[in-house]
Amino acid sequence: MGPDGTLAAAGAPLASRAPSGRPSATALVIGSGFGGLAAAVRLARRGYRVTVLEKLDAPGGRASVHRQDGFVFDAGPTIVTAPFMLEELWALAGRRLSDDIDLRRLDPFYRVRFDDGSHFDYSGSAAAMRAEVARLSPADLPGYDRFIAEAELCYRLGFEKLGSIAYDSLGDLFAAVPSLLRMRGWRTMHSLVASHFRDPRLRMAFSLQTLLIGGNPFAVTGVYSLINALERRYGVHWAMGGTGTLVTGLVRLLEGLGGRLRCSTEVRRIVVEQGRATGVELASGERIPADIVVSNADMAWTYRNLIEPQHRRRWTDRRLARGRYSMSLFVWYFGTDRQFASVPHHMMLLGPRYRELLDDIFRRHRLADDFSLYLHRPTATDPSMAPAGCDAFYALVPVPHLDSGVDWATHAETFRQRIAERLESTVMPGFSRHVVTSRLLTPQDFHDRLLSYKGAAFGLEPTLLQSAWFRPHNRSEDIERLYLVGAGTHPGAGVPGVLMSARALDSVVPDPERLHAHA
Numbered sequence: 001m002g003p004d005g006t007l008a009a010a011g012a013p014l015a016s017r018a019p020s021g022r023p024s025a026t027a028l029v030i031g032s033g034f035g036g037l038a039a040a041v042r043l044a045r046r047g048y049r050v051t052v053l054e055k056l057d058a059p060g061g062r063a064s065v066h067r068q069d070g071f072v073f074d075a076g077p078t079i080v081t082a083p084f085m086l087e088e089l090w091a092l093a094g095r096r097l098s099d100d101i102d103l104r105r106l107d108p109f110y111r112v113r114f115d116d117g118s119h120f121d122y123s124g125s126a127a128a129m130r131a132e133v134a135r136l137s138p139a140d141l142p143g144y145d146r147f148i149a150e151a152e153l154c155y156r157l158g159f160e161k162l163g164s165i166a167y168d169s170l171g172d173l174f175a176a177v178p179s180l181l182r183m184r185g186w187r188t189m190h191s192l193v194a195s196h197f198r199d200p201r202l203r204m205a206f207s208l209q210t211l212l213i214g215g216n217p218f219a220v221t222g223v224y225s226l227i228n229a230l231e232r233r234y235g236v237h238w239a240m241g242g243t244g245t246l247v248t249g250l251v252r253l254l255e256g257l258g259g260r261l262r263c264s265t266e267v268r269r270i271v272v273e274q275g276r277a278t279g280v281e282l283a284s285g286e287r288i289p290a291d292i293v294v295s296n297a298d299m300a301w302t303y304r305n306l307i308e309p310q311h312r313r314r315w316t317d318r319r320l321a322r323g324r325y326s327m328s329l330f331v332w333y334f335g336t337d338r339q340f341a342s343v344p345h346h347m348m349l350l351g352p353r354y355r356e357l358l359d360d361i362f363r364r365h366r367l368a369d370d371f372s373l374y375l376h377r378p379t380a381t382d383p384s385m386a387p388a389g390c391d392a393f394y395a396l397v398p399v400p401h402l403d404s405g406v407d408w409a410t411h412a413e414t415f416r417q418r419i420a421e422r423l424e425s426t427v428m429p430g431f432s433r434h435v436v437t438s439r440l441l442t443p444q445d446f447h448d449r450l451l452s453y454k455g456a457a458f459g460l461e462p463t464l465l466q467s468a469w470f471r472p473h474n475r476s477e478d479i480e481r482l483y484l485v486g487a488g489t490h491p492g493a494g495v496p497g498v499l500m501s502a503r504a505l506d507s508v509v510p511d512p513e514r515l516h517a518h519a
Helices: 035-044 083-092 124-135 136-162 170-183 187-195 200-205 208-213 223-234 243-257 299-306 317-322 355-363 408-425 443-448 494-505 512-517
Strands: 026-030 051-053 065-068 071-074 104-105 110-113 117-124 237-239 258-264 267-273 277-280 287-289 292-295 328-336 346-349 373-376 391-399 435-441 482-483
Touching: 026 277, 035 051, 035 083, 035 243, 035 292, 051 200, 065 317, 065 328, 071 299, 071 328, 071 391, 071 443, 083 208, 083 243, 083 494, 117 124, 117 200, 124 136, 124 200, 136 187, 136 223, 136 512, 187 223, 200 208, 243 258, 267 299, 277 391, 292 299, 328 408, 355 408, 373 408, 391 408, 408 435, 435 443
Parallel strands: 026 051, 026 292, 051 258, 110 346, 292 482
Antiparallel strands: 065 071, 104 237, 110 117, 267 277, 277 287, 328 391, 328 435, 346 373, 373 391
16 A cells, blocks of 8 residues: 555556557546446446445455454455456456356255254255255145246346436436336335245245345345345356455456555545536545546435535425435354354344334334344354354344434444344353354444435345336436446445346446546
8 A cells, every 4th residue: 555545456557549549538436345446347337447445444344354362353245156257357357257256056055043043054056945844834836836936037137127227317217117017026025035935934024035135025125036046047156265355356457457556545525516416525535626527426325425516406405304314234243262153154144023123214213122143154154254162253243224313322232232132042041151253333433434314324225116117227317427337326225236236237328438438
């Protein structure tokens, strides 16, 4: 890292040139999450001179890494479900993903533990999945087969056909209507699942996947059953060394294409002149001009805090406040001085309530007495994430965003203790006395550190009327030459979603030569 906070490859050119020989157009990318880095790689490959501006002292955004007492904690995403999208980025940079990243397919993908102590091991094996369904509810086997067929249809139409469309016009929406009708997109995820399964445990196991992208299964469209098909087709993988190795790899791709990354560089505002984004102003007062600006920052934060109100006809403060936002997260990262071999790499521990708890989180914005959690133990696969003989964990609990009014400064430790008690009484008896390092992430941190509106961890909730054309567009509807990628724009949250938002960007960002021709 250089004295100005940049990460630049030795000898890498920092200014690519257009075929004419004159300097290429410049692009600024705000934020170095997966969406921002993927967009930067694609823009650099097309000939843009790209600079990524990151507020934090290291790249990654929500996918940053905490290193503490010899333990490595991935702050956010831990599941890789679409390796082909990463392979595509590496290929654009003239490399192979396998040259830089060791991806390990997990089997099973994750374990779902129900409150009665029973469990369901979710995997990519058709035979193993049928055996798991039969073990819990033999009568639901025909329904499982029907669900698989329906999820596959949603994958083909919703992901392969519609996922990378930028929905830049009403024409894009009208063209998508036949596919939405075939997928019966008006149904919620849970109603789709419930039409095929009768056992309440299986209804939970096959609908909870939308929570991975910030959506309430009882509210988001059943089109997101495509997640089940995506996992089954391509597997759930772990990047050895942690998800942070993917971030580091993307930075190196960008550097190799002539781009640069500036960390500890917070953007105060996007400069707009005559309806066009012309650069940014940093918190330090520095102004950086650019031909285009791409924001990977939280969508609502971008419009509310980085763009002055007079430049926003569509995404006004009032409109943003009316949106339905995803839940937030409470995450406890901890390390132990012994290993807990009975805990798998990924485990969902469901509480006594399902729909009622989700209503508390998404509709009532109330912190309930009970909770469900996702327990991540990367050392089950990757010993490098902890000192020898130790385990690294994080326990992630979906909680309401900041409309709940919870003062997390005073409630965080109490809530952490409740998580510890839950783990002690279920899958990790006696673990508390072995905890040797600990840190917390609360909804307030999502707001203050990650600059997420309302502390919502995934931006707008992906309901039907907040998806596709109805979601904030990849090309800003308000400002020329401003573009958006990441969880808050189309197609939505999750690593595949934000990578696809960068792919969609390719269809609306002009080639750099055209910008010069029309300057």
